Amino acid sequence: MEKLSLQTENLELVPPAADDVDAVFAACQDPETQNWVPIPVPYLHEHAIEYVTTHTDKTWDEGTEYTWTIRSAGTLAGVVGLYRVGNGSADLGFWMDPAFRGQGLLTEACTAVLDFALAEAPAGLGLARIGWNAYAGNFGSARVAQKLGFHFEGTARLGAALRGQLRDDWAGSLLPGDDRTMQPWSILG
Template identity: 50%
Template sequence: MDPVTLRTPRLTLRPPALDDVDAIQAACQDAAIQRYVPVPVPYSRDDAVSYVTGFCADGWASGERLTWAVVEGDGLVGTVGLHAIADGAAEIGYWLAPGARGRGIMRESAAAVVDHGFDASAGLGLARIGWRAYAGNAGSAAVARALGFRFEGIARLGALGRDGREDDWLAGLLATDDRTPRPWPVLV
């Protein structure tokens, strides 16, 4: 699949590039990213290079996994992507560097990716986008909820974390859903 650049009023979303390696490596030193995102620990510069030139590039080439660098000004502040793209569905995932949190950046960038995913003419024409995160990842859950994702439940011991099996929170959004945020029982 040809790479796609998305724009919001204050952000550019484009495929990660080698110029992003230092920012990716720095962000992936964050304890929250290491807790909730399956990245190597410790996270080296070589890991960031492999992420950009392998994981991200291969995903765009196959069309099965599309990852965007979230760029504010001239610098990468996070990534957002659609993965497991097949049969009209995908899953969304994202991370944001600590200094960029709390300003609506991920909500804005993830909304652009969701819009692209559901767009039948210029995007992917998906029917469903799923979301999952290790139980306790309230920041990620708050973004998904704000985008209108519906909480669907808890997959008990449904994820393999760094320290063994743990619960996963699950949510989904359909192309036909009203995106008005609704309460989630895990975010009380």
């Protein structure tokens, strides 16, 4: 698929490009991001270069991942994407630069990506299922998924690995016909 941008009321979602290297590198130094996102640690400048160029170009071309930088007033605020795209489904993933957390921007960005993912072609991908996963304890990610209307499916005990260590994994899903308002989740009370 050819790279495309998405627009919201307050944000521009743009595929990563070479001029994002320094901002991605800086954001990925955050200990919280490193604890919850499966990125290399230590996160080196070369990792950011590979991610915003080679990796992103390849996965857009192959149709296996669609990733966007989240830009607020022209500044990189985070990343959102559809991962493991295939067989009518994908997984939603995201992270935010610490300076932009807690402002509702991530929910706004994810809503635009979900609208695109669930819309029928040619306006969107026409996916039948969007999954969400987070390492257990990532309440920030869980709150965003809950606000987006994801249905909590449970905890896979030691169901995911991060840097060679097994961790419990929370899972949720969203189908095209689901009510996309906030859902009750037992883990969030």
